[in-house]
Amino acid sequence: MEEIKITRAQTFKEKPDPSTLVFGKAMTDHMFIVDYDVGQGWHDPRIVPYGPLAIDPAAKVLHYAQEIFEGLKAYRTADGSIQLFRPLDNVRRMNDSAARMSLPQIPEDLALAGITELVKLEQEWVPSAKxxxxxIRPFMVGLDAALGVHSSHHCQYIVIVCPVGAYYPEGLDPVKIYVEDQDVRAVKGGTGMAKTGGNYAASLRAxxxxxxxxxxxxxxxxxxxRKYIEEVGSMNVMFKIAGKILTPDLNGSVLPGITRRSCIQLLKDWGYEVEERRISAEELFEAAENGTLEEAWGTGTAAVVSPIGELAMGDKKVTVSNNQIGEITQRLYDALTDIQWGRAEDPHDWIMKLC
Incomplete structure (x- = not known):
């Protein structure tokens, strides 16, 4: 792998107060960039001062949404060290997304180095408050400066980072969810399994x-x-029904979440039966009405788990777990965050220690 060139910023930003952090607002002093050109491959990896990108107005990403991204976090442990949670899984999922969006495959060691070397340089930005x-936001964009629906020959892989606060500053409060009956997020054969911006733009109206x-x-x-459950918002979703854990299967239109995969592993470790299959909204509401729907929660990097306290579909409304966080939801949150922040042992080698 080509050596990463580092150009340090001449001036440095004031770091935000950890008690008032807002998600995605306070970017650090540097970013990682590496270029790709057909016939040359990936080249010129560099860490440079954070700033605007020079993009031609005709760039493919602006007109045809040739773009993918990932999201993961760096955690500061009690002894002051910094670690990542399953970063290679993010890199591999990014390459899966790249294949779907006709973007180039990036070598795993290069993609990972862009993440790890940037975090090491910006380690003072990793907050220590509870x-x-x-x-960490890696992303890849197609940059050919030409109109016309074709794959880009010139691309960039970029990594930016920002400190973030607790997703639930006042605790894990259950949320109210509505079954969407007008728009759809994705279809099999489409881009639902890829982490690409267009999927999220299409979800905004709903x-x-x-x-x-x-x-x-x-x-x-x-x-x-228009009857089988797929995701909740921008997260995967799980249900505890009659003692069994159910979650939609990865059918090509559901994002293969890394937090989802981690939850399934922990649930199996604890002896729960986990069934990945099609789940109809009708089945879910019947379970709520007959009392067998015991818990429901979303899973994702930002929130880890998000308990669901109320479900609505048309004129129907049902309460889940007395509108309180369920026992399994709380246990999953505690177990995953304890591993991520180094408060518990890592039984599956999910942690990568950086510094």
């Missing part, structure tokens, strides 16, 4: 509608039958 962390009606997120249904 439940704070450094959010999210705005839900918020206007007093709901935190939407529960997405499949795009063909």
């Amino acid at each position: 439940d704070t962390s450094l959010y 999210g705005d509608r839900a918020e206007a009606n007093g709901y935190s997120q939407v529960l997405w249904l499949d795009g063909v039958h």
